[in-house]
Amino acid sequence: MKRLLLLAFLASPAVLFANLQDTVIRVKSVSIKHKRINQAKGFKKERIAPEVLKLEAHTDLSQLISENTPIYVKNYGQNGISTVSFRGTNATHTQVNWNGIPLNSISLGQFDFSLIPSFLVDEVAISYGGSSLEHGSGAFGGSVDLSNGSPVKSGIHKASASYGSTHQSALFYQGETQSGAFANRIRVFGKYNKNDFRYTNKFYAKNPITGRRQHAAYYSFGLMNEAKLQLNSHQHLLLNIWAQQNHRELPKSFLVGDSREQEMQNFNLRNLLTHKWFIGANKWENSLAFLHETMEFSSRFTRLDKPATVSLSHSNTLHYKSDYSLNDLSDGMKIKLKLDNKYDFLISKTHTQEFLSRNLLSGALSLEYAHLDWASFSALLRQDVQDQELATPTFATGADFRLVPARNYFLKLNFSRNIKRPSLNDLYY
């Protein structure tokens, strides 16, 4: 009997495993899909993986780019701006596009990456050098292309919150709804940091000074709404509205002092209406964007009792964009036609009220040939007309050569010419 029990005991795991082996576990099907990176042949373009973007949703774009790309991010310290530079060019040589619309400040010519939470974008792609010409001229270094995917899901709600030392807190919410041909996604966020950490300053005076950091607070809140209306199987309308308010107190360096000094406020309103039309290999996109920025810089220095506005400006851009592409002109050949009309106007109230404006018309033609197994080519020609004055044409050409058949060893060559228009600050201030 004992032997029998022992046998039964020893055999039990085998029975159990046998049972397990017979069990069928049904795993839900998962489809992994992503649109192909739109990379012209011979050019360098890379994308920050969407998984990384999701993981770092709480960070700002400057941190995201700094940690995930080899590009140099220049951070001007606590509450200061962050700019991006490629291979030694300066921040105004980096173009930032949001769904194809340039976001660089029309007055400064650069873009502050510290203001944008990664949470607001669905894709971040980096175009190096001449490949940036696809979205416009002027980006000697390259471009950072931010984009939002269309809302498609229903009943998705995500929220997250964080709290840290120095009274920093953040709240993010994203919700998507769909009803028939209409889909909508809303993203809301708010961030605050009082930045009132304790310090001991041994360098300011003969004896060390201890205290709490003053006047270094920051807050930012914003809303982005993306609405999609599917008109039929070939065309849809997208409306993106992005409003954001930022307020930054600008503290002095500890070597300088720790008193109340300067603060800066920005309000941005970015509206983008896009009509997309697809039929066969044809794709035609028409976009109309209105971008507005109010920037106010205050300092106690102009008045003796309290901070007063030193600089106030309202920057506005009206941008019409039309992109047509035919992906199958002949075997392996693609053609793209682009037309942009951008009207910038700035109202500055720094000392006296000033109105400055300029109009930029730009057309581009690009061809791509990728039929051969061992080589592929691309070429883009762009012509700008600023305020009825014809600019020097710009171009970008590139080629990929497969060095070893059936192996992924490529030689990439590219050559481009670019022009840079001075910003309104460069021209008038």
Place this chain on the structure above:
Amino acid sequence: MKTCHHLLLYFALATTLLACLDSDIHLRPVQLAETKIVILNEGNYTYGNASISVWQPSEVLQKVFRSQNARPLGDVAQSLFPFEDKYFLVINNSEKIEVVDKNFKSLHTITGLTSPRYICQINDTLAYVSDLYAGAISLLHLRNYKLLGQIKTGKPTEQMLRYKHKVFVNNWSYGNDTVQVIDTRNHQIIKSLKVGKDPSAPVLDHLNRLWTFGQGETKNSTLIKLFNPEDHSLIQELHLPHQHARNPKLNPAKDSLYYLSSSYSSGHNSKTYGIYKMAIKENFSASDFPTKPFIQQKKGNLFYNFFIQNDSSLYISDAIDYVQNGVIFHYLNGAKKDSARVGVIPQFIHFETTQ
């Protein structure tokens, strides 16, 4: 054994790297001569790179405060006030005054100021500290370094000139066009003289007339007003046909007036830019003004300030482009004698002589 090799390699690398560190970290205390020229280098606003250079007979020493105290001087070194065996270094954007001995060893740091600019001694223990943004002049005890109170001015205050029981202080910048008169007996403002826009430091000539320069009056002229310091009456009004004529200074006999006329921007030049000199007469007309500079600003220079050592010797500070280290030029009887490379934006010179 392999680990030992790695450790050795690590230490060799670390030693090499440490040897390559910026020499600033190893600044050593320096010995200063008794006779010397002290130059305050303003540095770039908000960069915290103000410094002190000392030009002594054998050498020019840089970053002297940092060498002596192992900490930086601060942001925007504005002026130096010598008092007995000490210097009071007014550090404008650091909102402090560093009190040092004549070897620049720190004795005390006076804090609690808003934007201090200049110090004017009133008596053995009391001084006024002008301020760009406080809207007040601070009263400073020169021996215990305590701030005793404020005189509300409601305007920015700059250089101060003491005359008997009065202090004349110019309200420079932001379009101000006044010189305020303070009674030092009760620390009250007793008069506000209307002068030209953005007035420079007031000076008192040998005929006992108070000169005020309104440098911001128009683009190509400067409004000069002469006052009687006793009853504050206007004596004469003159239009000097020079752009931004500023920083008026007198020779020791107070019978020659010097001033600087130039653009504030680097890269600009004109034959009319430079240091002007004119003899002081009782009555002036437009034809009495010099038409050519006594020392002309050459291409590539940016005259920022100048200081008169004696009747023949003059030192000019050159900010060049406000970025690189500046230069001090020494002129003797109008001819360049010597020069020295100093810190960024040299703007104040003090001549220390042994008695």
